[in-house]
Structure formats: structure tokens, C-alpha cells
Amino acid sequence: MLTVSGLCKSYAGLAVLTDVTFTLFPGEAVAVVGPNGAGKTTLLKCVAGLEEPDSGLVELDGAPLRESDPAVRAAMACLLDDADYFPDLSVVDHLTLYAHAHGTPDVPGTVASVLQELDLPADQLPVTLSSGQRHRLGLASCLVRPRRLLLLDEPEQRLDHAGRSWLADRLTKEKASGTAVLFTSHDPDLIAAVADRQISA
Amino acid sequence: MTRFSLAALAERAVYLVVLGAIGAEAVASGLSGGSAPPIAEGVAAALTALCLVLLAKGLLGFGPLYAGAPARTWVLSTPADRGRLLRKHLAGAVAAGVGGCLCLGFAFVAVTRLTVAVAPWFAVWAAVGVVVACACVLIQSRYGSVPLVQRGLAVTAWLLAGTAMVADSGLDLVVPVPVALTCAVAAVWLARQRLGTMTRGRLSSGAELATATQASALSLDVTLFWTIVLERRARSLGRVRPAAIHGTRFTALIRADLARIRRTPTALLFWAALLAVPYGAAVTPFLPAIHVVAGFVAVDRLAAGLRVVSRAPALRRALGGSDRELALAHLAIPGVGAVVWSLVTLLVVPGVTPLMAAITTFGALAVVYRVATRPPLDYPTPVIDVGLFGPTPLGLILQLSRGPALLAGLALVQTAVG
Numbered sequence: 001m002l003t004v005s006g007l008c009k010s011y012a013g014l015a016v017l018t019d020v021t022f023t024l025f026p027g028e029a030v031a032v033v034g035p036n037g038a039g040k041t042t043l044l045k046c047v048a049g050l051e052e053p054d055s056g057l058v059e060l061d062g063a064p065l066r067e068s069d070p071a072v073r074a075a076m077a078c079l080l081d082d083a084d085y086f087p088d089l090s091v092v093d094h095l096t097l098y099a100h101a102h103g104t105p106d107v108p109g110t111v112a113s114v115l116q117e118l119d120l121p122a123d124q125l126p127v128t129l130s131s132g133q134r135h136r137l138g139l140a141s142c143l144v145r146p147r148r149l150l151l152l153d154e155p156e157q158r159l160d161h162a163g164r165s166w167l168a169d170r171l172t173k174e175k176a177s178g179t180a181v182l183f184t185s186h187d188p189d190l191i192a193a194v195a196d197r198q199i200s201a
Numbered sequence: 202m203t204r205f206s207l208a209a210l211a212e213r214a215v216y217l218v219v220l221g222a223i224g225a226e227a228v229a230s231g232l233s234g235g236s237a238p239p240i241a242e243g244v245a246a247a248l249t250a251l252c253l254v255l256l257a258k259g260l261l262g263f264g265p266l267y268a269g270a271p272a273r274t275w276v277l278s279t280p281a282d283r284g285r286l287l288r289k290h291l292a293g294a295v296a297a298g299v300g301g302c303l304c305l306g307f308a309f310v311a312v313t314r315l316t317v318a319v320a321p322w323f324a325v326w327a328a329v330g331v332v333v334a335c336a337c338v339l340i341q342s343r344y345g346s347v348p349l350v351q352r353g354l355a356v357t358a359w360l361l362a363g364t365a366m367v368a369d370s371g372l373d374l375v376v377p378v379p380v381a382l383t384c385a386v387a388a389v390w391l392a393r394q395r396l397g398t399m400t401r402g403r404l405s406s407g408a409e410l411a412t413a414t415q416a417s418a419l420s421l422d423v424t425l426f427w428t429i430v431l432e433r434r435a436r437s438l439g440r441v442r443p444a445a446i447h448g449t450r451f452t453a454l455i456r457a458d459l460a461r462i463r464r465t466p467t468a469l470l471f472w473a474a475l476l477a478v479p480y481g482a483a484v485t486p487f488l489p490a491i492h493v494v495a496g497f498v499a500v501d502r503l504a505a506g507l508r509v510v511s512r513a514p515a516l517r518r519a520l521g522g523s524d525r526e527l528a529l530a531h532l533a534i535p536g537v538g539a540v541v542w543s544l545v546t547l548l549v550v551p552g553v554t555p556l557m558a559a560i561t562t563f564g565a566l567a568v569v570y571r572v573a574t575r576p577p578l579d580y581p582t583p584v585i586d587v588g589l590f591g592p593t594p595l596g597l598i599l600q601l602s603r604g605p606a607l608l609a610g611l612a613l614v615q616t617a618v619g
Contacts (some may be wrong), residue, residue, distance in 0.1 A: 048518070067514075067518065068517075068523065068524055070521060070523050073517075073520075073522065074521050076518075077519075078515075078518055078519075082514065082515045083515050084513035084514075084516050086457070086461065086506070086516070087428075087431045087434070087435040087509070088431060088434065088438070088441075088460075088461045088505070089457060089460065089461065090444075092443050093446060093457065093460065096443070096444075096446045096447075096453075097454070097520070098519055100447065100448070100449075100450060100453035101450050101453060101454065101520045101521050101522065102450075102521050103450065121440075123441060123442065123443065124439065125435045125436075125438060125441060126435070127436050128436060128439050128440075141519050
């Protein structure tokens, strides 16, 4: 499904990614691990098309991945460090809009279920949410729409213990439903519970 | 000083003289009257009062007294005399109030062709500016009173906008100069008394907006300013009822954009209030240019959704579809706003022709789109010297070509065909 081959990226002569190559299959989860500054987020950004690699290729379903391609946007749900929101749309408005925009069947039911699952205040505007709640909204925006590939940058961040358990369970279910998951993490428990393979950045 | 520097100074002096002469001519023309019929005094009075309310809202938005993060951290945390430290800030707020009110006084005379004694007239308006600025400082110094006053001012603004539609005769309100000046002095004294009681929290309320305004002015990019304005509005709203978002992908995007407009009635108020600008300018020869500029500003108030979605790649990824489709969906409401705004001015304002209305409709929408979707300023670009302002970065010229310069070009076209 997702093929990354020979990916290289450097900033001002400092190599961050060197010849990264891997393949991600449907229903599989791959964890990108490594210390801070190793290039985990850069790898995810290159895969998502936010960063242009110096060399190498990222392909989705056999075609070069172009971030602005509607087909890519329909297949790929991302939670990276550039998450953004409409300041004047509430939590439930965001989720409803995303669901309609991606043609989710049974929008009210799906939105209500995700809201309950993530314990989000439906009527609040994003600017009034805590950083943890905002992170949950980012996760919710990925889960409220159809997806075949999940890209998550340290999804366990800002989640409490119960939240991390829920996340492990949810990602396991995502795999079971055929969704491919590529995520970075510093949480060994989450990696052990979800990842089928690990890549060192 | 080198010969080159002297030549550059002389060149800029010429530009200043030319621009100054144009400005002086415009002021003289406004005060002396022209051949076109004046605006009814009642309408002008209601619109002037509306602008006064908006000025007060603007001052309260900035504080009006504010201290940036360095001053808050390194100066206000010390036992230094806070009242003394804030005197310059008070003077700045008063200057802003006086400047705004002098402009209002001039505009009133210009559009009504009222014959006034210039010195007393502007003295009274300056005094009004002082009183408004000092009243805002007093409101800022009282805990929890700013949001309440802001809401009251918003309601008053709507009422005044409604009054402007129906008013025909004005009030014969005469304020003697000594009374006005006495009120101004008293207001300054009261405001100075309260300077020492300003907490760091109250002084930081407008700092974010002030910093964003400075950054936007320096970079000639209003995006940062409007982002902060939107966030402040959202913070003051806190919770909202769910919007009626349903239908196909495209209609859901439009319904969400509509919900945003409904939740920020001030944007709609500005859009409506700007209808008065070409009405007021109907007596001047600048109507075509003013029509298109006011049209742009009005339509831009409805394009918050377009601005947000254009600047946020993460939102575009989350919403799916192509960038073009997302831009089109978020242009629907501004498009309707442009058509209705131009149509109303065509029906109400004497001198507006169908061609002028059509140019404003499409031109304003095009400029709104170009401004909203322009990339951030690219600093490391070559510098070229076009003569007028000395060496200028190419990136800045490109940035201007997607905003003010485009609008200026459109105003020239409008003037040529108008």
C-alpha cells in the first residue's frame, strides 16, 4: 500500500534521513522509533508530502504520493505537529464537517460515538480546549472519516494513562479493520501493543 | 553627506510635496464643498456616532493600554512606579483617540457641507477623542467590565447602523468649546489616577493583538492580525450551539462557512456599515475608486473561512478534496456578499453605474481571493531599485502585487471607466 524507497533528507548539510526504505501493508502497523532529533517527525512529514525529500520516493498504491491529490487526501488521515482548526467552529462542528466532507455514512451516529469515545466537549470552540483536549480533537478528526492509512506523530502525547490504554486498543482495532498505521512514539507499551515492526529513524 | 544621499533626499522631498499637495487639496475640497448634493445630516450623524462606537471598540480591543511580554516580565514585575511608567501609554491612547475623532469631524463636514468655524469644531472633536480614550482606560482599569462594555457597544453599533438607514434630519447638538475642553481635562485627570491600579493581567489583554498589528504592519500582511482577532472572538464566545452542517460535501463546506459568519456578527456589521462609505463619497470625484476599495474591505470581512483554509495545510488535508474545490466552496459566501453589496450601492448611491457595480463585484472578489491565498513573505529575495522608495526586496513587490497594488490597479481601472 505505502512504499518508501531510498528516502534522504538533510537540513543545511546535516543529514536527518539516510536511505530510509520500507513498505507498509494494509492492516499493518509500523512504529518509527528513535531519540529526540533522530528524524521521526521529518520521516512522517516526508511520507505525508509536507516536506520534500532530497531524494527517494514515496508511493501510495503504486503511484507517487502527492499531498494535494484528492485521492491521497481521501485515503490518508494524519495527525502531525501542524494540526490546525477553524477558530469559530466547535468540536462537534469540526467532526461533522470532516465526516460530511469525506462521505462518512451515518454522520450523526459516527460523530456522537467518537465524541463519547474521546470524552470531548462537543460545544466548545478549539481555542478554549486544553492542549490535551486539542490533541484528542486531532485524533477524533482522523477517526470520524473513512481512512486506509493513518499517520500519527507521537499520538500518545498529552494523553493520561487511561487515554494511552484506549489508544492502544483503538489502533489495534484499526489494524483489524484493514487500516495501515504508521506512527512515531516514545511509549514502549504502546509500541509493544500495536506495532508489527519498528523502524529506527 | 554624499551627492548620492542628497539626490535621494531631494527625490523623496519631491514625492512628499506632491503627496502633501494632493492631501491638502482633498482636505480643502472637503471643507469648501462641491457641486454634488450633500448627505443628510441625520444620516451623517448616525454614521459618525457608529464610527465613534467602533473607535471605542477598537481602543478597548488593544487595551487601550498594553505592555508587551518584555515590559511585563522585566519592568512591571519590579516595584517601579506603575502610574509613571504608563503615562506614555496613556498619551499614545489619547493621541489615537484624538486622531480618530479629528478624522470623523472632517468626514462629517465633508459629506454634509456644513459651514463651521474650523478651530472650535476641531477643538470639540479633539476633546471628544480625549474623553473616549480616557473612558476606555477607566473601563480597562475596572475588573471584568471590558467584555460587558464591548457587548453594549456592539448592540449600540447595530442600533446606530439601523438609525442611519432611516434618519433624515439631524440633532441640533451644540457643545461649547470650554465645556468640551473641561471634560477632556477631567477625563485625563481621572485616567491618570487609575494608571497605578492597572494589573499586569489587564495590561496584557491587548498585547497579543498589538504585537500582531505591529507584525502585520511591518510585513504588509494582515493575516497575523486577523488570526488573532478571530481567536479573541472565539475565546469570548467559548461555547456555541451546533451548526446545521449537512448535505453534500460542497454544501456542508458552505454551511460551515455560513455558521462562522453567523457567529461573528461584527463582520456582518462591518460589511453593512461599509455600504455607507460610497454613499458618503457620492459627493466626491473619488467615488469609483472608493467604491471598489470599500467593496473589497466589505467582502474581505466575509472571507475568514477562505483565509483560514488557505493558510492551513493541515485543514486542507483533513477536509480532503482539491485545493481549488476548497477555495471555491469558501468563496461562495464572499461571492454572494460581493453581489449583494454592489447591488445595494447600485440601487441606493447616486453615481454608481451598473458597470461600476460589476467591476467592484468581480474585482473585490478577485482581490480577496488573491490576498487570502498569497504565500507568506519570502525574505531572502533579490533587492531591486524602482526609484520611489529606494531598494526594495522583490518578495515584497510580489507580495504587494497580490494585495494593495492589485487593489490600487483596480481602483485606477474603475476611475478610468467610471
